[in-house]
Amino acid sequence: MHRLRQDRGRGPGCRAGRRGVRGTRAAARTEVFSPHSLEAAVQLLAEVKEPVRILAGGTDLMVEVETGRSELPGLVLDISRIRDLRFVDEGDEGAIHIGPLVTFADVRRSALLREKAPALWQAAGLVGGEQIRNAATLGGNIMNASPAADGIPPLLAAETHVVLTSSEGSRRIPLFSFFKGYRTTVAKPEELLTEIVLQPLAEGAHAYFRKVAPRRAQAISKVVFAGRIHVARDGAAAVLKTARLGIGAVAPHALRLFETERLLGAQVLTPRLIEDAVRTLRSEIAPIDDVRSTADYRRAVAGNMLRAFLMAGLTRSESGKAGF
């Protein structure tokens, strides 16, 4: 990444510097544009005829380049200086709006996210180590579209929409339909991710996040699961009003578990229903054997996570406690 930081003067079309990079895995000469405004960034994406890569924190992109999985093209658009893309706000409508340049360290510092998006807040604390959390952005986590990205399942459970912006305008897409396949999304090359909009945890709801990985830190997830449930008492019965579930590392891309949610919706939460839900989840996912784990292990662990979450919800509803 340090090679991208050499200043080589200024270029046209941007207020910021234009820098050249020479390196074995970069194009013969890579120009880096670092605009300070979203307008300049989308204008560049609209005007350039050659391939361009977007750089935010660089913690995925530069690993890709250094390990030879991809080459830097002749142009890199470094968006890290666009201050307007780094914010966490509560909208008038109650939704939470997050800029794509918000880092995982920013997420951890946000009292709003800790209270209203506790699964995302917890996930952020388990991403990489401190240096990675200081650089890695939530937008980069989404756009990299890794099936094992830790930030995505909590966002799926929070009914997140993403906003993509080009020089033509913006469009808003539910996160569950954003991923097309392994590391692919519906975003067009001329679009930037400019906003992440999620629903706050409802009053009285429970949230859950669990990552299973070989180590506690600096580890890629074998399974990563997040959920939100709202359990209401009806006399002696615990009625599951809503369930929102997201999971990663068990399919070509992170998934919202719609079938399992449907089975659980508006039902009395009993140990038997929980076992039915565990079976449904295990048939809804499509894990594979790879260097990190086996499909059987992932299927077993994913079901166990759901069971633990629902059992905790049942117990908490009996004790009258809400929250995380």
Ligand SMILES: Cc1cc2nc3c(=O)[nH]c(=O)nc-3n(C[C@H](O)[C@H](O)[C@H](O)COP(=O)(O)OP(=O)(O)OC[C@H]3O[C@@H](n4cnc5c(N)ncnc54)[C@H](O)[C@@H]3O)c2cc1C
């Ligand atoms: C040592 C190490 C440990 C890690 N640990 C974890 C972990 O525990 N959990 C985890 O989930 N990830 C982990 N990662 C992966 C990585 O840190 C995250 O995925 C991070 O969130 C990526 O964000 P970034 O800003 O660095 O993205 P970048 O590397 O800058 O970009 C990633 C991709 O997204 C595109 N992009 C970025 N921002 C935008 C935007 N606004 N609009 C359009 N395209 C965009 C880029 O072009 C690129 O293709 C780790 C990485 C390292 C090196």
